[in-house]
Amino acid sequence: MKELMLGNKAFARGLYEAGCSFVSSYPGTPSTEVTEEAAKYDEIYCEWAPNEKVAMEAAFGASLAGRRSFCGMKHVGLNVAADPLYTMSYTGVNGGVVICVADDAGMHSSQNEQDSRHHAIASKVPMLEPSDSAEALTFAKLAYEISEEYDTPVIMKMCTRVAHSQSVVETSERVLPERKAYEKNIPKYVMMPGNAIRRHPFVEDRMARLAAWAEKSEINRVESAAGSGKSPSGRKVGIITSSTSYQYVKEVFGNTVSVLKLGMVNPLPRDLILSFAKDNEVLIVVEELDPIIETHCKSLGLSVHGKDLLPICGEFSQNLIRECLASFVWGQSHEADRELTVSDQIPMRPPVMCAGCPHRGLFYTLSKQKCTVLGDIGCYTLGAVAPLSAIDMTLCMGASVSAIHGFNVASKEDEDKRVVAVIGDSTFMHSGMTGLANIAYNQSDSTVIILDNSITGMTGHQQNPTTGYNIKGDPAGKIDLEALCRSMGFERVRVVDPYDLKACEEAVKEEVAAKEPSVIISRRPCALLKYVKHNPPLTVNKDKCVGCKSCMKIGCPAISMKDGKAHIDTTLCVGCGVCQQLCPVGALEGCKKEEG
Amino acid sequence: METKNVMIVGVGGQGSLLASKLLGKLLLDEGYDVKVSEVHGMSQRGGSVVTYVRFGDKVYSPVIDKGQADYIVSFELLEAARWLPYLKKDGQVVTNIQQIDPMPVITGAMEYPKDLVDKMKALGAKVDALDCLALAEQAGSAKAVNIVLMGRLSHYFDIPKDAWMKAMEQIVPAKFLEMNKKAFELGEKA
Ligand SMILES: Cc1ncc(C[n+]2csc(CCOP(=O)(O)OP(=O)(O)O)c2C)c(N)n1
Ligand code: SF4
Numbered sequence: 001m002k003e004l005m006l007g008n009k010a011f012a013r014g015l016y017e018a019g020c021s022f023v024s025s026y027p028g029t030p031s032t033e034v035t036e037e038a039a040k041y042d043e044i045y046c047e048w049a050p051n052e053k054v055a056m057e058a059a060f061g062a063s064l065a066g067r068r069s070f071c072g073m074k075h076v077g078l079n080v081a082a083d084p085l086y087t088m089s090y091t092g093v094n095g096g097v098v099i100c101v102a103d104d105a106g107m108h109s110s111q112n113e114q115d116s117r118h119h120a121i122a123s124k125v126p127m128l129e130p131s132d133s134a135e136a137l138t139f140a141k142l143a144y145e146i147s148e149e150y151d152t153p154v155i156m157k158m159c160t161r162v163a164h165s166q167s168v169v170e171t172s173e174r175v176l177p178e179r180k181a182y183e184k185n186i187p188k189y190v191m192m193p194g195n196a197i198r199r200h201p202f203v204e205d206r207m208a209r210l211a212a213w214a215e216k217s218e219i220n221r222v223e224s225a226a227g228s229g230k231s232p233s234g235r236k237v238g239i240i241t242s243s244t245s246y247q248y249v250k251e252v253f254g255n256t257v258s259v260l261k262l263g264m265v266n267p268l269p270r271d272l273i274l275s276f277a278k279d280n281e282v283l284i285v286v287e288e289l290d291p292i293i294e295t296h297c298k299s300l301g302l303s304v305h306g307k308d309l310l311p312i313c314g315e316f317s318q319n320l321i322r323e324c325l326a327s328f329v330w331g332q333s334h335e336a337d338r339e340l341t342v343s344d345q346i347p348m349r350p351p352v353m354c355a356g357c358p359h360r361g362l363f364y365t366l367s368k369q370k371c372t373v374l375g376d377i378g379c380y381t382l383g384a385v386a387p388l389s390a391i392d393m394t395l396c397m398g399a400s401v402s403a404i405h406g407f408n409v410a411s412k413e414d415e416d417k418r419v420v421a422v423i424g425d426s427t428f429m430h431s432g433m434t435g436l437a438n439i440a441y442n443q444s445d446s447t448v449i450i451l452d453n454s455i456t457g458m459t460g461h462q463q464n465p466t467t468g469y470n471i472k473g474d475p476a477g478k479i480d481l482e483a484l485c486r487s488m489g490f491e492r493v494r495v496v497d498p499y500d501l502k503a504c505e506e507a508v509k510e511e512v513a514a515k516e517p518s519v520i521i522s523r524r525p526c527a528l529l530k531y532v533k534h535n536p537p538l539t540v541n542k543d544k545c546v547g548c549k550s551c552m553k554i555g556c557p558a559i560s561m562k563d564g565k566a567h568i569d570t571t572l573c574v575g576c577g578v579c580q581q582l583c584p585v586g587a588l589e590g591c592k593k594e595e596g
Numbered sequence: 597m598e599t600k601n602v603m604i605v606g607v608g609g610q611g612s613l614l615a616s617k618l619l620g621k622l623l624l625d626e627g628y629d630v631k632v633s634e635v636h637g638m639s640q641r642g643g644s645v646v647t648y649v650r651f652g653d654k655v656y657s658p659v660i661d662k663g664q665a666d667y668i669v670s671f672e673l674l675e676a677a678r679w680l681p682y683l684k685k686d687g688q689v690v691t692n693i694q695q696i697d698p699m700p701v702i703t704g705a706m707e708y709p710k711d712l713v714d715k716m717k718a719l720g721a722k723v724d725a726l727d728c729l730a731l732a733e734q735a736g737s738a739k740a741v742n743i744v745l746m747g748r749l750s751h752y753f754d755i756p757k758d759a760w761m762k763a764m765e766q767i768v769p770a771k772f773l774e775m776n777k778k779a780f781e782l783g784e785k786a
Contacts, residue, residue, distance in 0.1 A: 002624075004621070004624050004630055004632065108635045160635065161658050162658075164633060165632065165633035165634075166620060166632040166633070167631045167632075167655075167658070168624070168629060244657075244658070247656040247657045247658065248657050250656040251657040317657070317661050318657045318659075318664075319663075319664075338685075339662055339681035340680045340681060340683055340716070340719045340721050341680065342677045342715045342716060342719065343715070344709035345709075346709065347674070347698045347699075347701050347705075347707075347708070347709075348698065349644040349674075349699070350698075351608070351642060351643035352642050354642070386703075387703065552703065555699070557642055557699065560701070560703075561704055
């Protein structure tokens with residue numbers, strides 16, 4: 001059947017059709033929906049793992065046991081899972097292993113713009129790169145065949161535009177391969193030096209065989225220019241490209257140029273590129289982020305254009321391709337149409353913490369206490385935005401807890417330093433626990449605040465090991481954060497309700513002052529969760545309101561000033577009552593502060 | 597047919613997903629190649645959101661660039677103005693006149709620009725502005741703003757109403773179908 005399908009959903013469909021039966025992933029935009037969609041098939045066992053390394057190792061285990069398995073992550077997730085990946089390249093697989101890594105050129109929702117192809121090259125693992133939903137589906141199936149035939153994990157590289165675009169796919173039935181028997185094979189699976197030394201040449205040979213495959217595979221194809229093959233500039237132009245860049249090239253130049261479209265980006269073919277070069281007078285490599293195909297072409301002795309014409313930073317688009325390449329292909333530059341722009345400055349509309357977000361009260365407290373806040377990644381990273389401006393550092397998942405230890409040890413002599421680490425529940429499970437072990441072990445008097453909103457909010461509300469539910473929403477194991485911290489040796493572990501500003505202030509003051517390690521768990525579920533019951537919206541008593549803007553200090557999107565008085569947007573307000581605690585004259589009325 | 601471009605813009609949480617789903621289904625059923633593209637992630641937290649819908653004989657790029665949109669369908673007035681540079685010469689804006697203050701306006705750092713419809717028209721843009729919220733409420737639910745806008749957009753499309761209704765039947769849950777059909781008609785006739 002023909003249907004319109006999201007790239008990530010088509011990928012999941014490909015997993016299903018290929019008979020994948022084990023999925024373990026950690027969420028991360030733009031990769032999350034592959035796993036969420038796979039979880040809708042009853043035939044596939046799916047789970048959220050605490051982090052990407054665990055997910056990949058779990059997938060490896062399922063492969064050993066003879067099943068086709070999968071793990072998915074965003075680009076930075078592959079850094080976390082790099083350790084198993086680089087050695088899984090040596091062991092190879094039993095059942096096929098496919099890994100999704102989703103890059104985010106343009107950084108729509110990421111902390112950096114790294115190019116995952118480097119990991120494929122460095123780990124010597126083949127990487128496929130689809131350019132639309134139809135390819136996401138067929139490449140997923142092909143990836144399993146390659147994985148089993150060449151005894152290797154296979155990476156499928158997605159990017160924001162392929163992952164989050166819908167295009168037409170054709171689906172077919174699931175074919176479940178027979179489970180492969182597990183056979184003990186110490187030289188293959190036990191990577192101690194004596195065995196690994198013998199596996200390394202296998203890896204090199206495998207990549208050579210895969211490079212030979214890349215020469216002939218139909219996923220690396222030449223689309224010849226129409227007619228004489230000469231572009232309007234009178235020269236024969238050949239463009240080497242892949243992924244979404246291919247779409248932009250075709251959009252702009254159609255069949256006035258020849259295109260070598262690569263579906264496999266590691267290893268890259270040699271002869272195919274050389275013969276394509278011979279057929280064209282000008283060669284241009286069009287690839288987002290780093291010049292990887294370009295460098296490969298240059299290593300073959302070819303003279304190619306690439307990053308001399310196109311940017312390394314940010315994502316491409318058809319206009320960008322037209323502007324950068326028009327004079328090369330058309331022999332004349334392209335005049336852009338005049339854009340319609342209203343002369344007023346258009347206010348930005350940046351993302352903000354939701355009205356009623358449990359993180360807000362805690363960040364207000366940290367801001368008021370002028371704390372130095374070593375932050376982490378999640379919805380709470382928005383605590384760095386004005387007016388709260390309450391975060392000093394965000395690096396990568398888990399870094400808050402590890403860095404506060406170093407910060408505190410290195411600045412021991414600063415008497416009245418007020419330093420805290422903040423980390424969400426999902427992020428704490430991901431990689432905060434090991435940092436906490438360091439604090440417990442090497443004993444710095446650090447204060448770690450776990451922002452427990454009972455969900456992985458930022459990436460669209462996935463369950464995690466602290467929530468008590470699994471990916472399907474069924475009851476599951478639930479890790480007790482207090483007991484966990486205590487068992488590590490923390491004596492000071494306390495829980496506060498972030499809607500209660502007085503309690504937050506007390507807790508932060510006392511724990512920061514304490515001369516021993518401490519943990520504060522700021523606990524209240526995310527305001528968007530379905531089971532959360534909200535109070536009716538507050539109202540402003542205009543007679544009482546003196547227009548002092550005290551309530552504006554928390555940066556709640558539901559509160560604004562109208563005609564010198566506070567104004568509440570009743571479609572947004574959930575009656576959390578945090579602003580009420582700031583009003584000096586009691587002008588915000590309506591909700592009874594909930595007990596507990 | 598040359599590829600046509602529709603941009604659906606608004607504020608996170610306004611229901612643009614259903615609108616793009618409806619359009620996608622409709623255009624696919626009409627036999628076009630279709631691509632629908634949106635950015636998830638940060639945009640969920642009340643940020644500015646945009647969905648690209650492209651259709652034609654063969655669609656390559658999933659995104660729409662500046663100066664290329666045949667239609668900009670906007671759920672909120674400021675967003676229509678924000679994305680106006682994406683409109684093609686002779687393109688059509690269909691916008692809800694509802695205003696939702698962004699953070700810099702809420703904090704008082706900036707003002708919500710005045711008379712945006714007139715200003716857009718003064719630039720030569722074709723602007724069809726209507727109070728979708730009122731029409732949606734009249735149909736029975738404030739949530740139907742998206743369908744009111746689709747009803748309005750149907751004016752400019754050469755696709756029979758039956759086809760729109762058929763697509764709607766497949767997208768909208770049965771219990772909301774009547775209400776949404778009403779919302780569609782109110783938008784269409786507005
Ligand atoms: C290594 C890595 N994996 C995944 C992500 C994507 N990501 C960003 S924040 C986040 C989780 C946030 O959840 P939580 O810590 O519970 O905070 P919340 O958003 O709920 O406030 C994830 C998975 C990432 N940035 N880095
Ligand atoms: S989704 Fe939940 S945790 Fe994230 S900002 Fe909104 S209320 Fe806060």
